[in-house]
Amino acid sequence: MNDYRSVRVAVLGAGTVGSQVAAVLLERREELARRIGADIELVGVAVRRLDAPRDRELPRELLTTDAESLVLRADIVIELMGGIEPAKSLIERAIDGGADVVTGNKALIAAHGTELFERAERVGAAVYYEAAVAAAIPIIRPLRESLAGDNVTRILAIVNGSTNFILDRMHRFGDSAEAAQATALELGYLEADPTLDVEGYDAAQKAAILASLAFHTEIPADAVYREGITSVTADQVESARQAGYVIKLLAIVEKAVDADGAAGVSVRVYPALLNADHPLASVHGGNNAVFVEAEMAGPLMFYGAGAGGQETASAVLGDTVSAARRHVAGGPGIASSTHAELPVLPIGLVRTRYYITLTVTDRPGVLADVAGVFSRGGVSVQTVRQDVAEGDTAGTATLVIGTHAAGEAALRETVAALADNASVVGVESVLRVEGAE
Amino acid sequence: MNDYRSVRVAVLGAGTVGSQVAAVLLERREELARRIGADIELVGVAVRRLDAPRDRELPRELLTTDAESLVLRADIVIELMGGIEPAKSLIERAIDGGADVVTGNKALIAAHGTELFERAERVGAAVYYEAAVAAAIPIIRPLRESLAGDNVTRILAIVNGSTNFILDRMHRFGDSAEAAQATALELGYLEADPTLDVEGYDAAQKAAILASLAFHTEIPADAVYREGITSVTADQVESARQAGYVIKLLAIVEKAVDADGAAGVSVRVYPALLNADHPLASVHGGNNAVFVEAEMAGPLMFYGAGAGGQETASAVLGDTVSAARRHVAGGPGIASSTHAELPVLPIGLVRTRYYITLTVTDRPGVLADVAGVFSRGGVSVQTVRQDVAEGDTAGTATLVIGTHAAGEAALRETVAALADNASVVGVESVLRVEGAE
Structure with missing residues (x-):
């Protein structure tokens, strides 16, 4: 690969997704080089403990506990630690050093996305986060770019696979809420503490990210009206089924007007009835789907797996290839756009x-x-x-x-x-x- | 807009899509400027006849019959004339002058895409063609970028709305082939000469484009095995329905091996039976959907309107905004990638x-x-x-x-x-x- 330039990549975090991403960067180095026109050199993987067991084994010499130094040695920093800190500080450090950032951290993007995008824009860097919503389903890039000349009017989305799995079990197999949740836990669809999923916090973070992109407006996750699925009973599901409906936990973002007719945005997450013939009604198991309505494009749907190490790694690697291509040829990342500054309407409206x-x-x-x-x-x-x-x-x-x-x-x-x-x-x-x- | 730089845009062709694109560029000029960070100046619209009736009225002073001069005055040339010539010569002229190109011309991309991409790459320009496959459904960008780090193994796609409309009428309403085709013609789903649609040529062009992107291999449209829907009878549709199948005209591209186990690509278009519970089976009317299977991402589906002036204009405008952002900030377009050079396997294999x-x-x-x-x-x-x-x-x-x-x-x-x-x-x-x- 002597005739290729080289792009240095660092991975922060070696959990399910991080170890998969690092392993693929090593295994498919030649193929990725051909796609990018430059060699991708994995310069290190930051971990908390050097000897922790991992889903994919990585060469010992690439592992380091010194993430702070690692981020300064890379052209592209892939952050897969999750949570706000130390992820945020490390990303800021990477950006300030001129690196592009690829992240799947929905909590961080929902809470501090605009701040990070602006910080990156000031130094000519870019932040990619396709993996933050709906894993491998391309939805960030379509909203940011494909629909950039259109006006999105509404998004209805199933963006939490765990709760969709539970509601789908109840709908299709007649499970009680408790039994469905137990199965979800057993099959790994739920964390030991299911609060983030079943109370709708995870979906609310994703709704905030989708709404910000769709409406060119900064929308923090805590501005999202939120109800979880804990109050949904088997009786409700059965009664809905008989009436031709399916109950789904929906993330809904739409343009709306307040009482005076002024434009605003409604962003909300709650379990709702959907007609059984709606395209989202047939999203089964742990899958995700995003149904987008735009003025010119009409209705569009994006469907696929909403979670999983491999699936999330696919999105991270797509962003990494995009960032590397940009790094090789110079030029712009995808800019943030929050110029519309629409108000978030209260749920009452x-x-x-x-x-x-x-x-x-x-x-x-x-x-x-x-x-x-x-x-x-x-x-x-x-x-x-x-x-x-x-x-x-x-x-x-x-x-x-x-x-x-x-x-x-x-x-x-x-x-x-x-x-x-x-x-x-x-x-x-x-x-x-x-x-x- | 004094503090914005300006990007000069020319539109070639003022048919249904072209006049819509030009009209939106004028109407939404301020909003687009905010999204791009630069003013979009429509410098002209090339037409065959200055006084022809159009779907959207355009200012007379923007119209010109001199496309050859127009393309040299633009930073971005949007080609919506269709057909091979003069579209190809004008695009080459635009590229040689350093302009980026946005096109919805599937025949041209299927026949000469790689040649045009390479020509653009040599001068640092880019060719965007999201509108060439499945109108407003983002599929080119997801394949080129979102899945750029993954390996696509198979695509099953409904990419011709006219034939899907006809087969759907036969399946859901019991229409004869003749009656369904007459309805399609009446409702504008078919051209007066339906050959390109019903014989599968249109789908084959799109299959070639999808296969080239998915497998990083140049695949000309005439390498696609093709059967149309003219032999499909109402009896076949009904018999399939009773057996739990739906007949769809599918574009299929997949990795395959030849008799010696050597890697190759199969690209084919024909009417086929699909299980009624396959996600593509519920694609009704004139809609399109692309079902992609990738190694890490698993199955993904992209669904929406496959034709229409507004819908196609949405895709063209998304590409135009992307091209304009790149123009403002400098830097790379999306590179072509045909390094894999896999052989297209004959249908017999x-x-x-x-x-x-x-x-x-x-x-x-x-x-x-x-x-x-x-x-x-x-x-x-x-x-x-x-x-x-x-x-x-x-x-x-x-x-x-x-x-x-x-x-x-x-x-x-x-x-x-x-x-x-x-x-x-x-x-x-x-x-x-x-x-x-």
Whole structure:
């Protein structure tokens, strides 16, 4: 490879993804050189413990515990440690030294992305982060570049494989929430502490990243309205299934207007009903999919594995090849773009549809009574289904009510008024319906 | 916009896509400038006739019939004329003058892509062509960049919306081939001369482009094995539907080995059976989808509209923004990569599965007779279904035979032997099955 220039690459972190990336950089060195037009030299892999067991064995002489020195010896720094610190400080150090950065760190990008992109832009470096959302599914690059001349209006996305696995088990196999979660844990879809996944924090970070890109606006993860899947029951899933719906944990980002008609952005994560014929409804198991609607392009969908060491490594290596090509030929990285500065609208301003299950007393006049609550709340009813449970002796019935689109605030007030209504024994379930026109 | 640098853009062709692109460049000039960090100045639109009617009205002073002069006044030339000449000469002239080129011209890229990319590389220019395959669906950029560190093993794609519309009508509405084609023509899915679509030429061009990118190998369109949909009948579609299949016109590119085990590439377009639960099976109407399998990333799917002026314009504008960003900051375009130089294998070496419908004489021993033909041909039978048509008085029966995977050459010889067999009245239908393991 004497006629190639050389690009020095450092990998920070040798966990599942990091050790895979480092191993591939070594194994496929010649093939990558041909694709890039330059040799990729792996100058070191920063680890916490030199003798820890790893998924892929790496040459001992490449390992170092001195990440701070390593980042200054590289043209491209691949950060796969995760978490905010020391990842952030090391990335800053790499950028200040003029290196490009490739990272899969969604927490860091969601919290400090704009700051890091601007820091990189000042020195002519670039930050690549395709692996931060939906693993190997190309979604960052399409949003940043392919749709750069179009206007995204809405994204509906399944970006957390663990919760999709759980909800899919419940939907397709009739598992209880507990059983589905136990299976997810057993098969490695969930961490020992599942909070980040099941409470929607992971999806909210990814929603923030997608929204920032789609709307050219800095959107921090804590501005994302978030509900997890812990309240979703097997009964809800079954009832949804019978009505032609699937329950999915959706990350939703869309352009919206506030009460005065001023433009804003809504970014939210919650379990919602999707029509069974929506393209996202057939995303099974631990897979991810991102459904993008743009003004000119119309609806697009990107589908694939949302996690996994190999899959994430594929995205990291794609970014690394891009960064290396740029390094060889000089020139720009992909610039950050937050010029739009749209406000994030509070959840109360979002317009959505509710799907409400009530237990009511089974006597004449109840339906009129309940309908009156919706009417006074300014919420229009689209569908009503009444079930009397078999063998019911308590004198109660079940009402399932689907609303037309209404403001979230009005819907919440209506649900509160239903709970207080004398005809209503209990509000059993409230879910939003998404993905319809 | 005084503090912005300026990028001069010329548009060649003002048809459906060209007039849309030019109009958006004018309408969204300020927003695009913010995204790019530079003003985009539309310096002219080359047309054949100054006074022709257009989808989008354009300022008269921008129109010119002198494309040759126009391309020398631009930093980015957007070619949307279609066809080989004069598009090729104008692009060469633009490249030689140092301009970047954005094109949606699949015929030109399939026939002369590598030549144009190399010409551009010599002068430090770049050629972008996201719009050449599957309109607004980002597939070129993901293959060129996102998967640049991975190895694509196979692509199954629906890349011709017209034929997908026709086959979908036949499958979902029971239309005859003639009725479906008439509807496609009426709704604008087909040109007055439908040959390019229905005979698979359009899909073959796109298959060649995808294969070149996926396998880093120059693959001309005429190296693609091609069958169109003109032989597909309503009976075949219905029989496939009953057996749990959908017939789709597939573009298939995959790594394969020849008889000696040497690596090669198979690139082919034909109508094939897909299992109804394959993700491509639910691609309806005029939509496109590209299903990519890569070593590390696993299966990925990209889905969206495969045609349309607005949709294609979205892809063209995304490329234009990318080219403009690169122009402002200097630096590399996306390089071509054909270093792998894999041979394209002849169709006879491809391994596939056949789904064969035979009319046979209805007497004892026929099944053994037919099975013997398969056995002697070295083709293993997976499924057999025998139907006696209602009210059949001719003493014939229908045999539907699904084979295991076998070489195309062996399968063809077996079908020929079946046609010659005394028990076989007629070979009614032969289709390949794709998308299975």
